[in-house]
Amino acid sequence: KQEVTQIPAALSVPEGENLVLNCSFTDSAIYNLQWFRQDPGKGLTSLLLIQSSQREQTSGRLNASLDKSSGRSTLYIAASQPGDSATYLCAVRLGAGGTSYGKLTFGQGTILTVHP
């Protein structure tokens, strides 16, 4: 059974700092990995999607990397801002034979607070 772990569970940083959120998974036979952001009382917003054949994806100040062999992904946030404060979730999708099962397994999330 795929297990996804996110470290740290919570992180508090001053504005402007660069930071890294970690995600590890136990089964390396993944189809893709997706990073989400969740604001309090809101739904999940997709940030980045990395296919199993890719090593990284970038969107603005966000960069996500994927190392399938070691079962790890990182989300790098550059020049953090108070508006980045949210819970960040990673989710992996198992795949076999080049097809996806369509089911995501989520980590517990990292609660990020960026203070002015």
Next chain:
Amino acid sequence: DAGITQSPRYKITETGRQVTLMCHQTWSHSYMFWYRQDLGHGLRLIYYSAAADITDKGEVPDGYVVSRSKTENFPLTLESATRSQTSVYFCASEGRPNNEQFFGPGTRLTVL
């Protein structure tokens, strides 16, 4: 507006009552999902659907029923609500070809 919507956004009901949560998406995505989010458990898959009239169980399906007569709608029914079903429920849909999932705003359900 395009996207994925859920209704109601908030619902309070009593133990034993039947409750239906609605989910509607405008992208014509084939795959749709229902999750529940609870403190200490994170997000857990209840049911999913690969297409109209095709549904399958997820991790925690007991006490829930789904149907999908139209591609755009995926209602979730609690046949006889229990207090343990108090949770936040999220609907999601998945686009092809890159299998990116998009989530609705959620329904906060309280069972008294």
